[in-house]
Amino acid sequence: MVEAEVIKKVTKKTPAKASKTLFAVFATGGKQYRVVVGDKVKIEKLSDTHKEGDKLIFDKVLLVDDGASEATIGTPFIKxxxxxxxxxxxxxxxxxxxxxxxxxxxxxxxxxxxxxYFEIKIDSIT
Structure with a gap:
C-alpha cells in the first residue's frame, strides 16, 4: 500500500514532456544517428577527399519530427x-x-x- 502511494506521487510530479525541437534520424556508414540542429556527432570516415571545414549533405534521412505535428517516416528514406x-x-x-x-x-x-572518424556539426535539417 505504501509503494502504491509513492508511485502515485512520482507520476503526478513528473508529467510527460513533448519534445518541441526539430530532430532527424539519418543513416551513414552503416549506422543511424538521431540529431538536432547544433549537435556534434562522430561518424565513420567517408573518404580521403574531404577536408576540415567542408560542407556535407546527407540525403538518407529516415525520420523527421518537428515536435508539433506528426513525424514523417520514410520508406526507407524521405524524398x-x-x-x-x-x-x-x-x-x-x-x-x-x-x-x-x-x-x-x-x-x-x-x-x-x-x-x-569525422566529427561533424549539424547546420540544418530540411
Whole structure:
C-alpha cells in the first residue's frame, strides 16, 4: 500500500514532456544517428577527399519530427529531406589492442588499430 502511494506521487510530479525541437534520424556508414540542429556527432570516415571545414549533405534521412505535428517516416528514406553539416574535425579513436594467441605452440601476435572518424556539426535539417 505504501509503494502504491509513492508511485502515485512520482507520476503526478513528473508529467510527460513533448519534445518541441526539430530532430532527424539519418543513416551513414552503416549506422543511424538521431540529431538536432547544433549537435556534434562522430561518424565513420567517408573518404580521403574531404577536408576540415567542408560542407556535407546527407540525403538518407529516415525520420523527421518537428515536435508539433506528426513525424514523417520514410520508406526507407524521405524524398527531398536533407541533413546539412560542417566537417569540424578528422581524427582517430584511441588504440584498440588486438591479440592472437595459440597455446602450446608459443604463437603470440599483438597489434593495435585506430579507427578514423569525422566529427561533424549539424547546420540544418530540411
Amino acid at each position: 527531398g529531406a536533407e541533413v546539412k553539416a560542417t566537417l569540424e574535425k578528422i581524427a582517430r579513436y584511441k588504440t584498440i589492442d588486438v591479440i592472437k594467441y595459440k597455446q602450446k605452440s608459443r604463437y603470440f601476435k599483438k597489434y593495435g588499430h585506430r579507427q578514423p
